[in-house]
Every structure is written in structure tokens, then in C-alpha cells.
Amino acid sequence: MIIAVVSDTHYNTSVLDRILSEVKDANMIFHLGDNVKDALYLAKNFQGEVHYVKGNCDIGVPALDDKIVEVEGKRFFLTHGHNYGVKYDLNNLYFKARELNVDVALYGHSHIKQIERVENLYIMNPGSASLPRDGSKSIGIIEIKNNDINIKIRKL
Numbered sequence: 001m002i003i004a005v006v007s008d009t010h011y012n013t014s015v016l017d018r019i020l021s022e023v024k025d026a027n028m029i030f031h032l033g034d035n036v037k038d039a040l041y042l043a044k045n046f047q048g049e050v051h052y053v054k055g056n057c058d059i060g061v062p063a064l065d066d067k068i069v070e071v072e073g074k075r076f077f078l079t080h081g082h083n084y085g086v087k088y089d090l091n092n093l094y095f096k097a098r099e100l101n102v103d104v105a106l107y108g109h110s111h112i113k114q115i116e117r118v119e120n121l122y123i124m125n126p127g128s129a130s131l132p133r134d135g136s137k138s139i140g141i142i143e144i145k146n147n148d149i150n151i152k153i154r155k156l
Helices: 013-022 036-045 091-100
Strands: 002-006 028-031 049-052 066-071 074-079 104-106 114-118 121-125 138-145 148-155
Touching: 002 013, 013 036, 028 036, 036 049, 049 066, 074 091, 091 104, 091 121, 114 148, 121 138, 121 148
Parallel strands: 002 028, 028 049, 074 104, 104 121
Antiparallel strands: 002 138, 066 074, 114 121, 138 148
16 A cells, blocks of 8 residues: 655645656555645545645635545554644644554644654654655655555655
8 A cells, every 4th residue: 555645735636647647656656734735636636535625825715624534454643733733833733643543643834844753653744745845845655555554755
């Protein structure tokens, strides 16, 4: 099972098309907000499932702030992160993830890619596929194989 994780695409159709060409081998896409219209574009043009949450730029959009998705026995917490103060630290996100008993917490908002592992919990920000604040456009790739989770960042 391969899951592509994208965030902060901000209405950039050329980036969305690039993502689609980069993730042809993926079974699923998680879009972490900013913007839901982009997630819907991906869903329309991708052969697998697309799960998404709204971000701080998705004002008035009828979508969830947070979502839990279970894939092959692993629990994923999807959030944009702005409601958890992720630009300052990951404490609120970490404790929410622990409360929800998830294996992986995924967030965006900061436009900065990051992977952390705290005991048995992965925390990942795929960075921004459109407007990076750390020098390079990126997405996340999660592979579940033999009940193991492998997480990495892929530059676009």
C-alpha cells in the first residue's frame, strides 16, 4: 500500500498535475488542506481514494478540520495543523494523536517538511507542494508493507 501525502497546494493546477504524474504508483492520496478545491481536483483525476481535510485558507468550505483514516490496520490522523499551533511546536498535535491512538499524525500549514518519530508515533509534514518555506517543493510518501510503516519525503 502506497499513500501520497500532499499539503498547501494553494490552487496551483500545474503542481497538481505534477503530483498526479509523480504518484501514479500510489493507491491513495491524503491532502492536508489549503485548498480543498485542489483535493477535489486530485480526486477527479486520480485512480485511487483521496482523503482530505480543510486548512486555514478553506474558510466556509464544507469539509472536516480533522479526520482519521484506517488503512491496513494502521490509523492515520489528518489535520492541517493550524488548530494545534504547529508553527510554534508539535506538543498539541502530539497529545491529540496520543489521545486518538493513531500510528501516524499528518499535518501541513507551516510549509516546512518534517518527519519525527516519538516512540511508536510518526509525525509528518510533507512540506508544501506549491509554496515551500524551506527551499523545495515536496510531498510525502508512506508505504505500508508487512505491517511496517515507511515514511519519506519526495522533492517535486
